[in-house]
Amino acid sequence: MSENAHANWAYADAFIAEDDTLIAARATAKELGCVPIFPGGGTVLSVLAAAVDARHVCEIGSGAGISAVYLLRGMNPEGTLTSIDTRAENQHAALATVNEYGIPAERLRMITGAALEVLPRLADEAYDLVFVDAVKSEYPDYVAHAIRLLRPGGLIVCDNMLWHSRVADPTQRDPDTTGIRETLKILRTDERLVSTLLPAADGLSVSVKRR
Ligand SMILES: C[S@@+](CC[C@H](N)C(=O)[O-])C[C@H]1O[C@@H](n2cnc3c(N)ncnc32)[C@H](O)[C@@H]1O
Known part of the structure; x- marks a missing residue:
């Protein structure tokens, strides 16, 4: 490991500076007491959403909408982001963030509720990308x-997979x-997936569902 790892x-x-809206x-x-994805992780979300020309994305953990902006930036311009969070207050903040960019309101479908109660209601093989960023023990x-x-060829992206240096300790x-360690084991061993762990941000795993 390079001595300059932290500087790198x-x-x-x-690499890509955030504008005043994202800083706000x-x-x-x-x-609101929630920790958004780091800027470097956000750009990974944009790139991956663009790479699969995502039209249907599911986000678990809306927060104040920082990850939503990065996802919507990369998605197909007609794509819809379904975002799940237990706290309506956070989702109002997320909507306000997205509105600042003039993104049509119909592109963001907010569902208020606990992820493990909402997810069973969502349709099979209907999503191009699922972004995971809520309760770590539920990953x-x-x-x-x-x-x-996910449809075959779709992506699972999980944030905080290094969990502030705790996972490796x-x-x-x-x-x-x-x-998170259990999730990494699933991502590594499940034969339906091809996975990697990026040391970007607080650790981002990226997995492709095999075709
Ligand atoms: C780390 S923040 C999300 C940050 C957001 N993805 C971003 O990068 O801008 C985690 C969010 O998960 C929400 N949350 C907590 N428990 C949850 C649950 N059981 N189901 C869904 N969301 C939950 C919190 O209210 C919080 O807004």
């Missing part, structure tokens, strides 16, 4: 739903950290 990481994270949305997220269950929701055994 910071350089890559700042980050301040709102902080007030294994989110991934099980994501595999069902075997002495950390809290439920969130062990939930």
Whole structure:
């Protein structure tokens, strides 16, 4: 590992600077007590959504809408983002963030509720990309739903897969950290998926559902 790893990481994270709207949305997220995806992770979302020309994306964890903006930027201009969150207050903030970009309201479908109650109601093989960013200990269950929701060739992207350096530290055994380790094992071993773990941001896993 390079001695400059941290400097390289910071350089890559700042590769595409955020505008004032996203900077303001980050301040709102902080007030709401939720931690948005890092800028470098956000650009990965845009690239992946563009790569599959995503028309139907499911996001688990709306927050204040930072990841929604990155996803919508990369998606097909007619694509729809379904975003799930337990907190209506967060979803109002997310809608306000997206509205700032003049994105038509019908492109963002907000569903308020617990992900594990909402996901079973979503259609099989109807999504091009599922982005996972809510309760870390529930990630294994989110991934099980994501595999069902994705069309063949679709993508699962999970944030915080290094969980603030805890995942790589075997002495950390809290439920969130062990939930992420369990998720990584599923992503690595499930034969329906081809997966990688990017050290971007706080760790982003990317998996393709085989055709
Ligand atoms: C890390 S934040 C999401 C940040 C957002 N993806 C972004 O990058 O801008 C996690 C969100 O998950 C929501 N959340 C917590 N428990 C949840 C659950 N059981 N189901 C769905 N969302 C939940 C929180 O209210 C919070 O808004």
